[in-house]
Amino acid sequence: MARTVCLIPGDGIGPEVTRATRQVVDAAGAELDWLELPAGAGAAEEHGDVLPQQTLEAIEEHRLALKGPLTTPIGKGFTSLNVRLRKHFNLYAAIRPVRSIPGLKTRFDDVEIIVIRENTEGLYSGLEHEVIPDVVESMKVTTRTGCERIARFAFQYARERQRKSVTVFHKANIMKLSDGLFLDCARKMHREFGSSIEYNEMIIDAGCMEIVKDPSRFDMLLLENYNGDVVSDLCAGLVGGLGVTPGANIGDDCAIFEAVHGSAPDIAGQNKANPMALLMSAVMMLNHIDQRPVADRIKKAYNAVFSSGDLDALTPDVGGRGGTREFADAICRAI
Ligand code: NAI
Numbered sequence: 001m002a003r004t005v006c007l008i009p010g011d012g013i014g015p016e017v018t019r020a021t022r023q024v025v026d027a028a029g030a031e032l033d034w035l036e037l038p039a040g041a042g043a044a045e046e047h048g049d050v051l052p053q054q055t056l057e058a059i060e061e062h063r064l065a066l067k068g069p070l071t072t073p074i075g076k077g078f079t080s081l082n083v084r085l086r087k088h089f090n091l092y093a094a095i096r097p098v099r100s101i102p103g104l105k106t107r108f109d110d111v112e113i114i115v116i117r118e119n120t121e122g123l124y125s126g127l128e129h130e131v132i133p134d135v136v137e138s139m140k141v142t143t144r145t146g147c148e149r150i151a152r153f154a155f156q157y158a159r160e161r162q163r164k165s166v167t168v169f170h171k172a173n174i175m176k177l178s179d180g181l182f183l184d185c186a187r188k189m190h191r192e193f194g195s196s197i198e199y200n201e202m203i204i205d206a207g208c209m210e211i212v213k214d215p216s217r218f219d220m221l222l223l224e225n226y227n228g229d230v231v232s233d234l235c236a237g238l239v240g241g242l243g244v245t246p247g248a249n250i251g252d253d254c255a256i257f258e259a260v261h262g263s264a265p266d267i268a269g270q271n272k273a274n275p276m277a278l279l280m281s282a283v284m285m286l287n288h289i290d291q292r293p294v295a296d297r298i299k300k301a302y303n304a305v306f307s308s309g310d311l312d313a314l315t316p317d318v319g320g321r322g323g324t325r326e327f328a329d330a331i332c333r334a335i
Contacts, residue, residue: 002031003289006058006065011040012263013273013324014068020275020328021066021282027332028301030286030294035062039081040070040263051081059089063254064289066282069263079126085256086119091249092146093153094119094228095284096260098235098245103306104318111238113211114220116157117228118150119249122178124225142178142224147185153250154186154222155193165198165219166190169207169227182224208234232260243274243317246281248288257285271323274315276302279331301334 007022009015022034037055044050050070059065072080085091094117100109127139158166168186172179183201190199198219202210204227211218211231215238223231236245242261249256259277267273279302286295305313305327313330314320320327 002033004033004035004062006062007034007036008039008065008067010068011042011071012069012265012268014263016273016324017275017278018068020324021278023328024279024298024331025282027335028294028297030291050078051084065256066285067256067258069261071263083124086249089251089254091251091256092120092149093250095248096232098239100239101244101306102303104240106240108215108238111215113215113218113235115228115232115235116154116220116222118146118224121146122225140178142181144181147182151186151189155189155197158197158220159193163220165200166222167200167202167218168222169202169204169231171204173203186222236260240318244276246277246284248284255288257281271325272316273324274317275324275328297335301331304334305330
């Protein structure tokens with residue numbers, strides 16, 4: 001039976017990359033009913049709300065969404081819609097796989113890191129206030145419940161997929177209580193899940209230096225929210241950038257899949273955006289809903305397009321001369 005997916009095109013390059021992704025997913029024969037929904041700056045103009053009620057209700061009902069990027073104003077304006085969605089649907093685990101793509105030349109060719117990021121707490125609680133003029137406080141909220149459930153998620157994921165190791169990047173030398181609690185929960189889960197999965201801890205600044213020196217040392221990373229956000233983009237840079245890094249936001253009974261990148265206003269509407277990251281997110285979604293043969297078909301096709309070395313089929317961010325539409329068409333031909 002076809003599964004309904006809430007599709008949010010979003011802002012900036014969002015409509016272009018969602019259109020390309022949908023074209024490929026349909027060509028691969030996925031059994032999906034797309035339900036297109038508004039959110040973001042465009043939705044405010046048309047529906048009077050950046051996150052209209054109809055969008056929330058549809059995700060509430062179908063528990064599955066594929067989302068384009070949403071613009072968040074810097075330093076003023078409304079709260080990040082991404083943060084709101086993750087909190088509203090309790091999508092506490094962000095999975096961001098970072099893998100070298102065959103045929104895409106980067107500094108390293110053997111990267112295979114799964115970044116697991118806590119998605120609902122930490123500094124992204126959005127609790128900020130001006131104590132007195134020119135003095136601002138931001139609250140970092142860390143709970144045992146939140147830390148334990150993300151650590152359990154990470155070790156469960158590692159066990160199910162026979163991963164080798166989980167490394168926690170932290171700053172518990174400075175944030176002794178909050179990152180200390182995060183570490184405490186990670187150690188507890190490691191004890192619960194047994195010693196078949198290697199467990200390591202690194203102070204985040206040293207960890208970042210090690211990861212850019214030799215990413216092959218790392219298998220899975222477990223991080224709290226802010227650290228995870230920053231390190232995911234750092235890892236994306238190891239394999240070709242934001243255009244090729246997918247993501248999933250998972251809760252106990254709802255999942256929203258999205259690329260790691262933002263709305264890229266600098267290239268919006270120019271047929272320059274790489275839809276690969278959202279397409280890879282759609283592949284994660286198809287695996288999540290057990291449409292594995294379709295997911296495999298798409299993976300094989302995009303690997304073939306990258307390996308072919310046809311620069312007219314690739315977008316400029318990965319050295320190509322083509323654009324969003326040419327890339328999607330090439331993958332459809334490969335399928
Ligand atoms: P960004 O990810 O939009 O862009 C950073 C750089 O990467 C830009 O040079 C852009 O052209 C390039 N880039 C990003 N995605 C690309 C793609 N698919 N193909 C080719 N090049 C790509 O980050 P930025 O500029 O910091 O944020 C822009 C807006 O996006 C902000 O409002 C931010 O809040 C929002 N944002 C939304 C996210 C989401 O919806 N999940 C995630 C990150 C940022």
